[in-house]
Amino acid sequence: MTQTATQPQTQTQPQTRPQSEPSSLPLRLHHHAWVTDDQEVNRRFYEDVIGLPLVATWTEREVLSGAERAYSHTLYGLADGSALAFFQFADPKDQEEFKTDINVTPLRHIAFKVEAETQEAIRERIAAAGAPEANAHVLDHGYCVSLYVTDPNGLILEFVVDHPDVEKIDAERRTTAHADLARWVAGDHTSNNDWR
DSSP: OOOOTTSOOOOOOOOOOOOOOGGGSOOSOOEEEEEOSOHHHHHIIIIIIIOOOEEEEEEEEEEETTEEEEEEEEEEEOTTSOEEEEEEESSHHHHHHHOOOOOOOTTSEEEEEOOHHHHHHHHHHHHHHTOGGGOOEEEEOSSEEEEEEEOTTSOEEEEEEEOTTHHHHHHHHHHHHHHHHHHHHTTOOOOOOTTO
16 A cells, blocks of 8 residues: 555554474584585695594585586584585586685685684694685684684685673573664664674
8 A cells, every 4th residue: 555645654563573493493504515626625624724524425426407417525524413515526517517606705604613722723723734825813703702714715714712601692682683683774883792
């Protein structure tokens, strides 16, 4: 219905958002997949430097997008059973067709929760490997401290150590999440991060 100048405007009532039962939510990420140009260079980085174990390598031939293609699919395990996965195709034309175009920006990344000791060990292994292309650097966000690393494919990885008061911080953000988003959308772009 179109409103005219004489019609009163109605206020939009806040919607009641359904609360998902824990049993109806996804359990965890199973894997996050990318395409790599060199499985062995990738393995050395993820297994030897970062410390994620190679838990599976699948070598397959199957029809993808209407053509039979040969590829390898490697998975690097995380403590919760999920994995980072990488594909490489045997045919360079297939590799080009399916390559992962990574628009390098610090905001496009995969973040992993780690303990402080793990974060430091990763930083030390990167330094010991003499991998300046990894561009390792640490940022303190207040609510967490993050080590950022760039992998051989251009993918940015973040290794996050939560603040000791993470439960309190998460509870505060959860309580005000919708109001904070509404404030932002309405044009109020002031920071609500009092933890820096």
